[in-house]
Amino acid sequence: MKSSSPVPFPYLLLPSIWASRNRAQRRERGDVLRALTFGGIGLAVGLAIFGGTFWLTWQLADFGELGDYLLRAGLSWLFLTFLSFLAFSGLVTALSTFFLSADLRLLVAAPIASRRLFYARLIRTVGHAAWMVVVFLAPVLLAIGIARCAPYSFYAIAMLTIVPFTVIPVVVGTAVTFALVNIFPARRARDFLMVTGLLFAASMVILVRYIRPERLVRVESLPDITAFFASLQSPITPWLPSFWAGETLFASLHGGRDVVHFAALWTTAMSLTLLLAAAHERWYFSGFSNAQEARKARFTKLRGLERLASGLPISAVRRHLLLKDAKVFFRDVSQWSQLLLLVALMLLYLYNFRVLDLDRIPYMSGVIKNVYAFVNLGMTGLVMSTVAVRFVFPSVSSEGAAFWIVRSAPIGLDDFLWSKFWIGLAPVLVLTEALTITGNYLLGVDRFLASIAPVVVLFMSFALVGLATGLGARYPRFAADNASQVAGSYGGIAFMVMAVLFVLIIVALVGWPSSVYLLNRMRSLPMAASQRFEMSVCFLSAAAISVATWWIGMRTGVRALERLE
Amino acid sequence: MIAVHDLVKKYGTFTAVNGVSLEVRPGEIHGFLGPNGAGKTTTIRMIAGLLKPTSGRIVVNGHDLASEPERAKASLGFIPDRPFLYEKLTAGEFLRFHGGLYGLEGPAVAETVREMLALFELARWENELVESFSHGMKQRLVMCAAFLHRPAAVLVDEPMVGLDPRGARLIKDVFRRMSGRGVSILMSTHTLEVAQEMCDRISIILQGRIIARGTVPELRAMSGNPDDQLTNVFLKLTGGSALQEIDEIV
Secondary structure (H helix, E strand, C coil): CECCCCCCHHHHHHHHHHHHHHHHHCCCCCHHHHHHHHHHHHHHHHHHHHHHHHHHHHHHHHHHHHHHHHHHHHHHHHHHHHHHHHHHHHHHHHHHHHHHCCCHHHHHHCCCCHHHHHHHHHHHHHHHHHHHHHHHHHHHHHHHHHHCCCCHHHHHHHHHHHHHHHHHHHHHHHHHHHHHHHHCCHHHHHHHHHHHHHHHHHHHHHHHHHHCCHHHHHCCCHHHHHHHHHHHCCCCHHHCHHHHHHHHHHHHHCCCCCHHHHHHHHHHHHHHHHHHHHHHHHHHHHHHHHHHCCCCCCCCCCHHHHHHHHCCCCCHHHHHHHHHHHHHHHHCHHHHHHHHHHHHHHHHHHHHHHHCCHHHCCCCCHHHHHHHHHHHHHHHHHHHHHHHHHHHHHHCHHHHHHHHHHHHCCCCHHHHHHHHHHHHHHHHHHHHHHHHHHHHHHHCCCHHHHHHHHHHHHHHHHHHHHHHHHHHHHCCCCCCCCHHHHHCCHHHHHHHHHHHHHHHHHHHHHHHHHHHHHHHHHCCCCCCHHHHHHHHHHHHHHHHHHHHHHHHHHHHHHHHHHHCC | CEEEEEEEEEECCEEEEEEEEEEECCCCEEEEECCCCCCHHHHHHHHCCCCCCCEEEEEECCEECCCCHHHHHHCEEEECCCCCCCCCCEHHHHHHHHHHHCCECCHHHHHHHHHHHHHCCCHHHCCCEHHHCCHHHHHHHHHHHHHHCCCCEEEEECCCCCCCHHHHHHHHHHHHHHHHCCCEEEEECCCHHHHHHHCCEEEEEECCEEEEEECHHHHHHHHCCCCCCHHHHHHHHHCCHHHHHHHHHC
């Protein structure tokens, strides 16, 4: 029965494959809704990407050589953007797949050759880190190929190009993780993640600053765009895999072959993988052993929080619940590092408003700015929903196996749930108010809108945080491994659907009367009594819907907890 | 079968294991006792190949763990205190995968898996997802996996946690049967009755050092009272004065 040869590395991927098959065979409640929601969103986004790329490529074809140049530069730029994303994604994913994943305790204790474990884990890392990039690139390249009537070989070469292109940055990211885990004691994983999170945020800002997308808005003719792309070129660009991938694909688009760059991609990917395999052989076990020591992590006592909480006019029970949740949140790196990334993305979003020089474009008058204010409000609502589903919805489930402590304590479950609400409301409110006020200030929107938007955001925050807390209590998943799993559950999806509907209704209810008011003012017309009445009805309806969503959400949650067995 | 020489593990300036040496002979059940934080789990995890020793040597079935890790691990079965199981696999799938890691393949594996599941009274759960198992069932499944490849030595960290009396009796029977076939078992436990009942020899570890070793009668003799229960012997050897303090407080 004993095998003469050891198991090949793909064998180590079997549990993931079997688990996926089992999940598909044994559907849980909400799986169909989840599949339809995510599938629908994915399909819509894919079609939008395909359509946009097809249209752009089609338009560029009219400009002959200049169009070709822009397409070529555009491909290189697209791959350059993905290069940094993949490196960072590889760095973070490798920490989990190579060092922290729970199944490693089983695999490392088994008699598996180190090299086999390495290849299995590397495939997993590349898969986890790169799937999003591949899913995005597929409709882009398909659209370019169809718009340019590319030969079939283009699609084959595209697939063969994407593989080494994704492997190279992920291997580099993994190598950095290997080094960091060996240099820093793994008990300082929190510091490590914080550094990487900040690095990523900084690199995103630098990248955007480097690209200066505002130039695209300023240009009034193609030569300016040409200059824009030319400015992206630097002496190191030809040495980057993004350039090689762009060149390879551009050549194959016309039926040609760029063997040099294609070979550069594959040889670099293979040699880096071999180098990493050697590094793995030499340093992996010491890094893994360090990672096992991570349990005694450093932590801060957060005394400031205690002082802050002691000043709050709330009961001792609520204060202790608040303090516990706040401390757990701040000591859980996986929680706040994701919030950090969200803040980085928000800064980028606001940065776009700063650099959009709308006044230079004649038809971008004040009206367009005010329309942007509503777009900003909608975006804020979506950010709010995303933050709520990721951080507030799982708050009850995050009690996990420790929920018995709360249930057996002499406290009301409403106290417990309201503490979850307040602790969730504070960051959501601060984040979204900052986003709204700063965004509107940078855009220079009308004073009326600038003053009404923060009030709307206040109401929306109460409603969405209340809904998330309540639904989180109604559909808890105490056995979930992490908050993302809870957010992706049936209840999480149901919340997202309701939240998006809520945001759309509120934006419509606030947007219509605001636009009536602004149009009247632009035309210097006085407001008719009927218009005032309709405006009041809309604003009051928005407020009433928000309050009802908030209150019903929380009531439902408390009742669900009381019924819980 | 398991030989450990001068094992040391340091975390920065803290020494968790300080010069531990022990030997588990073929067919021996060796108890590894000590208070919380004494270094039991750290020692066992080093022998299992999960932690890198700061210094010292570990030999399993004649293979040095540092220079021949695969051969050494192939001779070992490991039952951790907090076992990892793939929750979305069935019990049968998990065992077949685990067997594959140890080089078991072919049609005979399915038969062995069924035998082990029957031995640990899990046969009717073979096609159920692990996530639906109780803690005790998961514990028994991990034991199935540890014995599946017929190891020469088995490391067990806290075997009785979460088991009902029937499960505990079953595990004791299996361990005895395996030791009867020559399997060496190194077992860390807090359940002193289990150690007293099952172990041929016991090593007691305190603050990273082995402070006593021998059969139960030998340990009793060391404590100064040959008629003492193992609990009293353990408390005397590891500092039982704390109990007196508790009495004073309560």
